[in-house]
Amino acid sequence: EAGVAQSPRYKIIEKRQSVAFWCNPISGHATLYWYQQILGQGPKLLIQFQNNGVVDDSQLPKDRFSAERLKGVDSTLKIQPAKLEDSAVYLCASSLDLGQGLSGGSYNEQFFGPGTRLTVL
Amino acid sequence: GDSVTQMEGPVTLSEEAFLTINCTYTATGYPSLFWYVQYPGEGLQLLLKATKADDKGSNKGFEATYRKETTSFHLEKGSVQVSDSAVYFCALSPSTNTGNQFYFGTGTSLTVIP
Numbered sequence: 001e002a003g004v005a006q007s008p009r010y011k012i013i014e015k016r017q018s019v020a021f022w023c024n025p026i027s028g029h030a031t032l033y034w035y036q037q038i039l040g041q042g043p044k045l046l047i048q049f050q051n052n053g054v055v056d057d058s059q060l061p062k063d064r065f066s067a068e069r070l071k072g073v074d075s076t077l078k079i080q081p082a083k084l085e086d087s088a089v090y091l092c093a094s095s096l097d098l099g100q101g102l103s104g105g106s107y108n109e110q111f112f113g114p115g116t117r118l119t120v121l
Numbered sequence: 122g123d124s125v126t127q128m129e130g131p132v133t134l135s136e137e138a139f140l141t142i143n144c145t146y147t148a149t150g151y152p153s154l155f156w157y158v159q160y161p162g163e164g165l166q167l168l169l170k171a172t173k174a175d176d177k178g179s180n181k182g183f184e185a186t187y188r189k190e191t192t193s194f195h196l197e198k199g200s201v202q203v204s205d206s207a208v209y210f211c212a213l214s215p216s217t218n219t220g221n222q223f224y225f226g227t228g229t230s231l232t233v234i235p
């Protein structure tokens with residue numbers, strides 16, 4: 001089974017430029033997540049999709065960040081314009097569905113892609 | 122709100138040493154608890170989990186026990202190998218989690234030297 005795919009793996013841009021990241025989740029996974037992982041910190045959820053609808057975007061800086069999952073499969077995350085503090089690894093994850101997991105408890109395991117390392121100069 | 126706190130690193134151990142990485146949590150009810158591992162250049166992978174108090178999760182020689190009384194989920198391994206060098210993240214999923222949100226700790230970097 002193919003895992004979560006992300007591209008590019010690395011990106012270097014100057015501040016005020018724009019950048020886009022792409023994610024293709026595991027086939028059949030309804031839920032897709034974008035996380036920001038700043039160096040030395042744990043992943044922080046930016047936005048969560050269920051199929052092509054947004055479940056949670058409360059921590060997405062909407063003045064500069066946007067994300068879409070138009071057909072309920074792959075997704076893009078965009079930053080425009082970028083700031084120095086946006087330098088981080090952007091992780092995409094997917095899960096079969098929302099809570100009420102199949103493995104007990106109220107969760108479904110999240111599977112992560114390798115991430116995109118963004119450096120803003 | 123719900124959160125996890127894990128010991129700061131980096132941790133450097135010699136091969137075959139005993140490993141403990143501390144993790145405590147704050148949550149209402151009975152969250153599910155996880156340890157994820159991130160090898161260099163790769164995404165996070167689920168290492169082990171526990172969904173209720175006194176459960177012990179185990180995988181690849183790693184163990185962690187869900188302690189409700191101390192709100193802890195410490196990761197242990199009796200004899201580490203060089204291949205265990207990675208960053209380890211403690212995480213929780215709230216008991217009322219209809220949105221499948223996970224909350225991660227800051228990560229602990231482990232380096233095992235031969």
